[in-house]
Amino acid sequence: MTVNRRFLLCRRPQGAPVPDDFRLVEEPVPAAPAGGFVIRNHFASLDPAQRGWMDDVPSYMPPIPLGDPVRATTVGVVHNSDNPDFAPGQWVLGLNALEDYSVAMPGGFTSVIDVAHVDSPSRFLSAMGAVGLTAYFGLLEVGKPQPGETLLVSGAAGAVGSMVGQIGKIKGCRVVGIAGGADKCRRLIEHYGFDAAIDYHGRSVTELAASIAQEAPQGADIVFENVGGDVLDAELMNLAMRARIVLCGLISEYNAPEKHGARNLWQVLVKRATMTGMLIADYVPRFAEGGAEIARWMAEGRLRVDEDVQVGLENAYDAFMRLFSGANTGKLVLKIV
Amino acid sequence: MTVNRRFLLCRRPQGAPVPDDFRLVEEPVPAAPAGGFVIRNHFASLDPAQRGWMDDVPSYMPPIPLGDPVRATTVGVVHNSDNPDFAPGQWVLGLNALEDYSVAMPGGFTSVIDVAHVDSPSRFLSAMGAVGLTAYFGLLEVGKPQPGETLLVSGAAGAVGSMVGQIGKIKGCRVVGIAGGADKCRRLIEHYGFDAAIDYHGRSVTELAASIAQEAPQGADIVFENVGGDVLDAELMNLAMRARIVLCGLISEYNAPEKHGARNLWQVLVKRATMTGMLIADYVPRFAEGGAEIARWMAEGRLRVDEDVQVGLENAYDAFMRLFSGANTGKLVLKIV
Incomplete structure (x- = not known):
């Protein structure tokens, strides 16, 4: 590989991103700058948050x-380096970009990771990455679940939501998930062990609110919100007294111009x-603690973390848009090499 | 007085209430039921919350x-009584209705009040009533103001808002008020001692957000929200990190069908x-504490509490609508006798 393919943002999307907002270019592989290093990217995380970063707000x-x-x-993997702390061949996790090779400097977000005990390095973008840690700290630190409480999760079949629901079950909650489509709802029950699943497709706010009321007749003590819009409005009609709403994402609104x-x-x-x-960046000092507990639950078979691995930088746009079409089940990852 | 005029709700308002949603009727003055008593109402509180109680939700x-x-x-004043704890002639405060005479039973919300040290019994509907206590507990217990913080108050010239701002000043905050019209804004500065006042009239969300940014360049540490809608949206664009938003009212939305x-x-x-x-009902056990501190601040000349006293049950509709037209400055009270 002698070229560095880079997936550039060349125009700010108006509403839903379109292919022409981006351009895939080829550049030479960069050299390590003084004191820095170059990373050969293997997997990239595709997240709703990236849509926000594309706006000028x-x-x-x-x-x-x-x-x-x-x-x-x-x-x-570190490709070449002018820094002894990041030697060529070491696996690293960091905030880089959708490109074959990224230049990084120490003191940024890059950290060395140990991939010996995971089935794929991509686990550091899912179970032990921002997604898993968001589910873990968002539910436990903000939602503060107590045994017997009712936890309502939107975007429940998604990467964060599916983990939130399972962690809620581990903590003794009755867990009700909201997802789009019968397949996803079946998956919530059969695959992730939710107590109940509600399909929001084709339902008005009033109808959705009535379905929630059926599954959570005492109201939701905790709402873990990934979606916003109509789904949030229906949930709000079903709060228990002193409910805690963890505002983690509002994916239904990210592409909405109005x-x-x-x-x-x-x-x-x-x-x-x-x-x-809730933003996971606030919990950086506790990542090791959260990652260890997630790994333990997975090893015990109590927590399933799925990945939706799409392949190829040339498919970055189509892969990213799976987040908004509802196509992905599990953490969306782009395999670069 | 041998008749009991009663201001009845005869139809649920669609959007803004209209006169035909109500009817003023005359009935005989009721007798005290066994164990209960009859109250001759002197003043009634007119509050945005009443609009919510008119809906079937x-x-x-x-x-x-x-x-x-x-x-x-x-x-x-207790008019006639079959209960020794509520003797005729005693002043009482309670949850009754817009009518000359109300029947009450012990164990409800009625309590005997001491009007000897207030300039008007209506003070128990304003400064020491739900309005004053909402401002007091909402700001202090939910907003948790710290000296040097920026407090942003919407509906700032209103009954709750004007007290919130003044209590914020007592607690050492920089206080920025949002109100409708130049007169109210002048009043915030000159009469209530706010640090800054912003007129929302005729301003888009973007323009209002820019005005707030000018007066609160580091963002608002506390938002005391009485209004909702566009005003809330503009405030949300000016939050300091870890801001506390006290959701006390959403008056701009109460009459909105959509x-x-x-x-x-x-x-x-x-x-x-x-x-x-925040609802004041949660603080009933601490009313005496809050009322005493409010009375002390008023006696010290540090807190001004204004009342907008409208007269006559026959004017109940027009008086109530002053809440939504922005006509009232200070706590709106209906003088019945």
Whole structure:
């Protein structure tokens, strides 16, 4: 491999991204800068958050500059290096981009990882990556589940949601998942062990709210929110007193030029509920602790973590859009090499 | 007075209430039931919450039954009684209705009040009533203001908002108020001692967000929300990291048949903010504590509490609608006798 294919953002998407918002270019493989190193990316994480980074709006990270490759968490191998802490051949995890090779400097987000005990290095983008740790810390630290409580999870068949539901079961909750389509709902029950699953497809807010009420007649003590929009509105009509809403994502709104908005916020008032925004970046010092418990649950067969592995930088656009079409089940990963 | 005028809800309002949703009727003055008593109402509280009770939707209180008088907190005098704890002539505060005379039973919400040290019994509907206590406990217990923090208050010239801002100043915050119109904004600065006031009239969400950014360049550490809709959306674009949003009211949405919704909830996520619903009913055991501190601040001249006293049950509809037109400054009270 003598070229570095890079998947560039060349235009800010209006609503849903279209192929022409991006361009795949070939450049020479970079050399390691003084004190830095070059990573051969093997897997890249595809996440809803990347859609936000494509907009030119204030967020917890700067927008991706136009002409730069799309920012992504990747796992890869140090290719060449001018830094003794990152030797060629070492596996690393870091915030890089959708490209064959990324230049990195120490002091950034890159860390060396031990892939000896995982079935695939991509596990560091799923179970032990931001997705798994988001499920773990979001549910346990913000949701604070207690045995016997009812946990309602939206986007339940997704990467974060499926882990949240399973961790909720481990913690003794009754777990109700909301997902799109009968297949996903069956999967929630049979594959992930949820107590109940609700299909939101083709249902109005009122109908969806009624379905939730059936499965959670006392209301939800915890709502783990990945979706927003109509789904959130239906959930808000089913809060238990002093419910905790973990605001983890609002994927239904990311591509919407005119956002729908949460119309039932008054229920937060009526039920004295609390809605708290959660970003995994706040838990970096505790990643080792969370990763270890996730690995243990997986080894014990109590936690299943699925990956939806798409292949090839040339398919980056189609792969990314699976997040929004609802096509992916499990953590979406792009295999680069 | 030998008749009991009662302001009945005879139809559930669609959007903004219209006069035909109500009817003023005359009935005989009731007799005290066994073990109960009859209250001659002197003042009734007019509050946005009453609009919610007129709808047939689940809330923290049952809907007002059609044909019943409009539920309201009142202060009045025991008129006749079959209960030794409530002797004729005693002043009482309770959850009654917009009517001359209300029947009450012990064990309900009625309590005897001491009006000797207030300039008007209506103070128990404003400064020391639900309004004052909502401002007090909402800001102090949910907002948790720290000296030097920035407090953003919507509906700032209203009954709750004007007290919240002043208590924020007492606690050492920089206080920025949002209100409708130049007069109200001037009043916030000159009358209530706010640090800054922003007029939302005629401003888009983007323009309002820019005005807030100017007055709160580091963002708001606390948002005390009374309004919702566009105002909330503009505030959400100006949160400081880990901001606390006290969700106290959403008055802009109460009459909206199609609710607008909060479109910028993603900022709660980005800023790891917390939004918590607040109802004064949760603080009943601490009313004496809050009332005493409010009275002390008023006596010290540090807290001004204004009342907008409208007169006459026959004017109940027009008086109530002042809440939504933005006409009232200070706590809206209906003087019945």
